[in-house]
Amino acid sequence: MEDRHTVMLDIAGEPTQAFFAVIDGHGGHAAGENGGAFAAGVLLKNRELYTTDVGDSKAVLSMKGNAITLTNNHHLTTREDELARIENSGGFLYFHNGVFRVNGSIDVSRAFGDIHLKDWIISEPEIMKLPLT
Template sequence: MIGSDFDEFWVDPQRSISKAYEKTDQAILSHSSDLGRGGSTAVTAILINGQRLWVANVGDSRAVLSTAGVAVQMTTDHEPNTERGSIEDKGGFVSNMPGDVPRVNGQLAVSRAFGDKSLKSHLRSDPDIQNTILDGRSDVLVLASDGLWKVMSNQEAVDIARKFKDPQKAAKQLTAEALKRDSKDDISCVVVRFRG
């Protein structure tokens, strides 16, 4: 963020985050000839003054906060079945063929994503945005792609992450555990540890 975007963030963080996601989607679409036809999901977190946590996501990348060791999902997974009306209103359809997972036009297993130019007319890229005030009981935040969440519950991820003081080691352990559980999807993971 630069200039007025930065100033706007302090006035209206939610609007600023939405605009950043929109600009990201536009940038990916404008470079689709270089990047290919695919797309991406995303999850972001912004901590203000060590107290207010803002999280946003598009797709099935997820943020999970540990509060006193209890996992709290901070994001919404954007699945085709839950947003079927929006997809159909835009002329698309949701099908479980091929396979057993609901997909937009039988292709994409999320209803919101960046890019995916061939399906863009049926997809949304606006994020769900949540915010919360952290208290002294909030200790770990796990941000990860669906390759982790397909093989691990929110609580399992928090339990593993909390065992490590070093957040980078925690993220590596979560990734290793997802691979050990035969995750077949992309696995990206960041762990943030808060001071008590």
Template sequence: MEDRFSAVVDVEGDVKQAFFGVFDGHGGAKAAEFAAGNLDKNILDEVARRDEEDIKDAVKHGYLNTDSQFLKEDVRGGSCCVTALIRKGNLVVSNTGDCRAVMSRGGVAEALTADHRPSREDEKNRIESTGGYVDLVHGTWRIQGSLAVSRGIGDSHLKQWVIAEPDTNVVRIKPDHELLILASDGLWDKVGNQEAVDIAHRLCIGVEKAEPLSACKKLVDLSVSRGSCDDISVMLIQLGRYV
């Protein structure tokens, strides 16, 4: 199991601020462990240095600083990441790699991230423009015939092409923003966005007692029942408490 997670609530003593993350390690768990233990602090340090409107830049540098620190450890492996910073009524979702964030908005699934894979035209062009190549290996597009994701923390041997810069999406939290699902690709390779929202919605919205843990377990079990042999991590955040 190379996945790790981070959940920090009551940031700076404020019940309306929190940080959540899912980290999918490859080539060992070291990069995922490092990201889970350091990314939140690095992002919050950068946020403290900037005006509120520079939140995307703060998150970007938090990711890049975490990557730089991990590379100095001289340890092999890497990690995909998806994170959610909740601050001052905003949901700030970022990702590198193929961990994904999906929100339930009135019961309708809305992906807040796009997977970074070598098969994406823009990612393929970026890699090839810097001297790398993307190849189809046993049905999967890979960088240098090796890695099946194009962004992440670590991966020192491919760092020229596997960048740590995240894509970030800032959303003002509204009353119809019900749930946020953060998960590694072990879930998303077998379970659709709307399907995941439907299962979580049934157990958490409009019921006498919400069961987010049961929803996470059901999603994991569904992916396994469909043949997933990958590590699977699922985190569910109830957004209503942050409106």
């Protein structure tokens, strides 16, 4: 199995700090050799949430019964800015059954690993900050 999660509470002995992450691997049994992963993480520090996202993993906050999406999606069908970035760097976008795929492979613009796509798929996360009141 290539999926993982982590929970770190009371970071550095501070009860106001915690970190949570989900890592969603792809590539099957060969993931450790040439696969990749998507990830979403949340850092709670002094009544502020910092979220990070690479790929199609999503972080959602439930506040008073309402779902608040904390991360951006990197699916190519929803991100024209990411499509343009990939095309401008020489990547080929294959559209099949309603889904764009980079060089005929994965359907996201950001991921860890996937060495064969590194000229177009970046691992830089998008980071957001949300004050908690």
